[in-house]
Amino acid sequence: MFAEIWFLFRWLLPATGSATATQRWRGPFAARHDFEWQGHSVEAKASTVVRGPVVRIHGLDQLDAPTGGELLFFALRLREEAGASHSLTSLIAETRTALEADADALTRFETALAQAGYSPLHEADYAQTLWRIVDERLYSVDATFPKLTPESLPGGLPPGVSEIAYTLDLGGHTGAAFTDPANAAASLR
Secondary structure, eight states: OHHHHHIIIIIIHHHHOHHHHHHHBOGGGTOSSSEEETTEEEEEEEEOOTTSOEEEEESSSTTSOOTTSEEEEEEEEEEEOTTOOBOHHHHHHHHHHHHTTOHHHHHHHHHHHHHTTOOGGGHHHHTTOOEEEEEEEEEEOOTTSOOOOGGGSTTOSOTTOOOOEEEEEOTTOOSOEEOSHHHHHHHHO
16 A cells, blocks of 8 residues: 555646546555556556565566556665654655645545555554655556466466466566656656
């Protein structure tokens, strides 16, 4: 959830505004991708692996582009540190502040939080874990991006295999990536 809210707050809100950004956050509502809009999707993942952006992918369709559209992949690397300044609670508070001028957007945000399982009753517990942001990158999931999709297995899953999950290591991926939200703004509109 931290990666999704970080992407919403730091990348999508500045590029699109509060109403559009909160409408696009679809992950908590069982959408295929965390953020979806006409012709585009973004899948957001966080990792605490030290050696590089290494994330867990669940299923063949998670990195499959939307029909006729483009898929972007947001990778956030975090380190848990006692002296860090970010917690899930503080990030949510910052996002609420950014949305407070738009009551509808704030309501959509609160509804998504509840749908994702966030409970205000546990805010003190959430605030105990502090995160330092090590790296954040937004990739285009193009032909060079490492992934498994339904096209990777044209015959489908073998009999007796019902699910696929795999580890994606982007440390060696040489494809273009945005590291600054301002530079990615045009891709997110």
